[in-house]
Amino acid sequence: MRIVCPVCGERSVAEFAYGGDATVVRPALDAPVEAWTSAVYDRANPRGAHSEFWQHVLGCRSWLKVERDTATHRIGPVALVGRFAGREPA
Numbered sequence: 001m002r003i004v005c006p007v008c009g010e011r012s013v014a015e016f017a018y019g020g021d022a023t024v025v026r027p028a029l030d031a032p033v034e035a036w037t038s039a040v041y042d043r044a045n046p047r048g049a050h051s052e053f054w055q056h057v058l059g060c061r062s063w064l065k066v067e068r069d070t071a072t073h074r075i076g077p078v079a080l081v082g083r084f085a086g087r088e089p090a
Contacts, residue, residue: 001073005079007060017056019053047071053081 001013007078021043027035047070054064062083 001075003054003056003064003066005056005059006064006078007062007083008056011056011059015056015058016064017057018053019055019063022050022053025068049076072075080082 002010003013003016004010024039027039032033050068050070052066052068054066056062056064060083063081065079065081067078069076
C-alpha cells in the first residue's frame, strides 16, 4: 500500500503509523467515563470506504486524513490535518 503525503509525495505505508478512526467524535474532556469508554473501545468494523488518521512518522511527521477502502486497501483522497513543527521534511 502507498500513501501520497501532501508534503513528501508518494511513500510506502511502512513510513506511516495508523492514528485511528477519523469518523469518531471524541467526547468533551469533562464527559462521563462511559462516554470515553464508548469512544475508545466501541468500534464498528466497516467494509468499504472509510476515513482514517495516519501520521507520517518516518517522513515529515505530519498528520493526514486518509480515505481508504478497507476491503481493497485502495487509497483515495489524502488531506493534511496538521504539520509537525519540530523539523522540516528531508
